Amino acid sequence: MHLLGPEPVQAARVLPLDLGEGLVLRATTTGDARDAFAVVEAERERLREWLPWVDGTTSLAVERDFLVSVEQVNAAGVGLHATIRQDGEFCGFAGLRIDLMHRSAEIGYWLSERAVGRGIMTRSVAALFDAGFIRLGLHRMELLAAVGNTRSRAIAERLGMSFEGVRREAEELASGFVDLAMYAVLVQDWPGAEAAIARVG
Numbered sequence: 001m002h003l004l005g006p007e008p009v010q011a012a013r014v015l016p017l018d019l020g021e022g023l024v025l026r027a028t029t030t031g032d033a034r035d036a037f038a039v040v041e042a043e044r045e046r047l048r049e050w051l052p053w054v055d056g057t058t059s060l061a062v063e064r065d066f067l068v069s070v071e072q073v074n075a076a077g078v079g080l081h082a083t084i085r086q087d088g089e090f091c092g093f094a095g096l097r098i099d100l101m102h103r104s105a106e107i108g109y110w111l112s113e114r115a116v117g118r119g120i121m122t123r124s125v126a127a128l129f130d131a132g133f134i135r136l137g138l139h140r141m142e143l144l145a146a147v148g149n150t151r152s153r154a155i156a157e158r159l160g161m162s163f164e165g166v167r168r169e170a171e172e173l174a175s176g177f178v179d180l181a182m183y184a185v186l187v188q189d190w191p192g193a194e195a196a197i198a199r200v201g
């Protein structure tokens with residue numbers, strides 16, 4: 001019985017992950033701040049539709065401060081947050097927020113506009129689920145997306161996650177409170193990243 005959940009594992013022991021075709025997930029650091037903030041600045045209108053923190057990210061210093069907290073979470077083993085690059089070029093972020101007590105995690109992510117539409121996030125999420133289940137001993141992965149965020153929901157559906165219902169007005173976005181669709185996959189139902197991706201075709 002795991003009364004206290006599994007031991008925390010530092011992200012640095014799991015990352016980087018090489019996904020092939022030049023796609024690499026590295027532990028997020030403050031060194032990513034400049035690239036990330038450049039995309040936020042250039043793409044505010046697109047990103048703020050679905051991400052609650054965009055309007056508050058007003059400067060490079062704010063971005064850097066946020067990444068300091070991400071580094072701390074990664075180092076404490078309660079997060080597995082990765083920066084996605086293809087052939088060295090910044091694509092975006094994907095990360096697990098880990099609840100050790102219940103051996104579950106919630107995935108969050110975003111991509112720059114130029115990285116959208118290439119399957120980068122579906123592959124990144126699958127790789128983080130593999131790492132979470134196999135390397136971190138987690139039991140359940142959750143993905144929550146605004147009901148209207150069809151691109152995000154498509155990732156859950158492509159990976160065969162179960163739709164478990166709607167959390168009403170659970171997130172405040174620029175447009176106001178939105179309902180969140182909740183998807184999850186349990187370790188015994190996860191076929192592994194390779195099989196999950198192969199199923200996508």
Ligand SMILES: CC(C)(COP(=O)(O)OP(=O)(O)OC[C@H]1O[C@@H](n2cnc3c(N)ncnc32)[C@H](O)[C@@H]1OP(=O)(O)O)[C@@H](O)C(=O)NCCC(=O)NCCS
Nearest residue numbers: 050109110111116117118119120121122144145151152200
């Ligand atoms: C949500 C978000 C990450 C989805 O990005 P995405 O590019 O649609 O997702 P993927 O990287 O998995 O790519 C899937 C697309 O690539 C295509 N694709 C190409 N090769 C693929 C492959 N090998 N595997 C899977 N999909 C592939 C798919 O057909 C799909 O394109 P389509 O929607 O035109 O059919 C992106 O839209 C985003 O950053 N949005 C703003 C922030 C946001 O909403 N974050 C989530 C909050 S819950």
